[in-house]
Amino acid sequence: MRRSMLFIPSNNPNMIVNGGVLGADSLIFDLEDAVSPDEKDAARDLLHNALKAVDFGKCEIIVRINGLDTPYWEEDLRSILPMKPDAIMPPKVSDAAYIQRLDAKLAELEREFSLKEGRTKIIALLETALGVENAYSIAAASPRMMALFLGAEDLTADLRCQRTKEGGEIQYARGRLVCGARAAGIEAYDTPFTDVQDLEGLAKDAAYAKSLGFTGKACISPAHVTTVNRVFSPTQADIDYAKDVFAAIAEAKRQGKGAISLRGKMIDAPIVQRARMVLEAASEIEGVDYLA
Amino acid sequence: MEIKHGAMAGTLESSDIMVTVLPSSDGIQIDLTSSVEQYYGDSIRETITKTLEELGVSSARVEAVDHGALDCTIQARLTTAVRRAAKEEVAK
Numbered sequence: 001m002r003r004s005m006l007f008i009p010s011n012n013p014n015m016i017v018n019g020g021v022l023g024a025d026s027l028i029f030d031l032e033d034a035v036s037p038d039e040k041d042a043a044r045d046l047l048h049n050a051l052k053a054v055d056f057g058k059c060e061i062i063v064r065i066n067g068l069d070t071p072y073w074e075e076d077l078r079s080i081l082p083m084k085p086d087a088i089m090p091p092k093v094s095d096a097a098y099i100q101r102l103d104a105k106l107a108e109l110e111r112e113f114s115l116k117e118g119r120t121k122i123i124a125l126l127e128t129a130l131g132v133e134n135a136y137s138i139a140a141a142s143p144r145m146m147a148l149f150l151g152a153e154d155l156t157a158d159l160r161c162q163r164t165k166e167g168g169e170i171q172y173a174r175g176r177l178v179c180g181a182r183a184a185g186i187e188a189y190d191t192p193f194t195d196v197q198d199l200e201g202l203a204k205d206a207a208y209a210k211s212l213g214f215t216g217k218a219c220i221s222p223a224h225v226t227t228v229n230r231v232f233s234p235t236q237a238d239i240d241y242a243k244d245v246f247a248a249i250a251e252a253k254r255q256g257k258g259a260i261s262l263r264g265k266m267i268d269a270p271i272v273q274r275a276r277m278v279l280e281a282a283s284e285i286e287g288v289d290y291l292a
Numbered sequence: 293m294e295i296k297h298g299a300m301a302g303t304l305e306s307s308d309i310m311v312t313v314l315p316s317s318d319g320i321q322i323d324l325t326s327s328v329e330q331y332y333g334d335s336i337r338e339t340i341t342k343t344l345e346e347l348g349v350s351s352a353r354v355e356a357v358d359h360g361a362l363d364c365t366i367q368a369r370l371t372t373a374v375r376r377a378a379k380e381e382v383a384k
Contacts, residue, residue, distance in 0.1 A: 013365040014307035041375065042301050046368040053364035 003232035009034035127151030135180025299376035
């Protein structure tokens with residue numbers, strides 16, 4: 001379950017130690033933009049020790065490393081990998097070769113640190129025009145690939161356009177990223193909403209992203225987590241409908257019927273698949289097994 | 293590790309500790325200022341001493357200004373300061 005992914009600056013002890021109680025499904029510990037070049041060593045040491053000592057509860061641990069075009073990324077991995085993060089998030093991924101280079105380094109370090117080879121997953125941050133155009137080949141570049149994540153701020157700078165709340169300028173990128181991720185069988189995560197105060201705008205933006213097929217959304221403020229979790233959780237109406245789908249299937253089987261309809265519509269394979277995903281998500285969120 | 297010159301790490305923010313490590317020829321000396329000195333002063337000094345030992349530092353003067361840092365933060369800030377202090381200084 002990864003509805004909300006909350007960015008935490010990796011050189012801020014106060015935010016790091018409180019990360020587990022902020023309600024986010026995943027924490028993205030940031031070694032890149034949130035850390036100045038002369039503090040990269042301090043952030044690595046702090047994150048290394050915090051991941052060893054602090055209990056982050058059920059939160060998934062993701063670390064955004066510095067780009068492969070910087071002198072920092074190998075040291076980032078060497079420091080963080082022994083602490084067994086769930087995933088590494090490389091920034092500004094532009095093509096499949098970028099992922100394959102990272103994959104090779106992860107494999108080398110997993111062997112060196114006696115970790116299970118392939119355990120460290122990758123969430124690729126696409127924030128350039130080239131990265132968006134190569135969405136599918138990036139998503140399919142390695143078995144470690146877990147998700148694509150859209151970074152709209154850098155992308156709009158690359159596109160030479162203004163970033164707006166309405167998001168018309170990233171419409172194409174959102175669609176292409178979701179399509180590329182789904183075609184490769186992995187998840188898609190939406191860019192953060194950058195106005196910390198505007199929760200109504202956030203809810204609207206998140207609902208739109210959900211309607212396009214995104215699995216969840218990144219947050220740059222803990223104040224956004226509750227709204228994002230709510231939008232990306234199944235509604236009671238979703239859950240009731242999904243339960244009715246399975247009840248209708250059971251009833252049709254009992255009666256020996258081949259074709260099944262519910263509320264005047266035929267139930268076909270995609271509807272059953274969607275109903276199953278709704279009940280799986282609801283079960284995980286509520287701790288109740290709706291599929292039993 | 294040998295302390296070759298003075299170096300700092302950390303901040304004065306809440307939950308953090310600012311550590312300055314300086315060369316010394318007289319073993320380990322710790323000068324601690326902490327908002328929780330009365331309750332955790334001994335524990336913080338012990339964490340500093342143990343971390344220096346693990347880093348192989350036998351002589352250093354440590355000045356620490358603590359604002360309620362957890363052990364993991366103290367260890368991290370001290371590690372960073374020591375690694376910085378052990379590097380050859382680059383002429384500016």
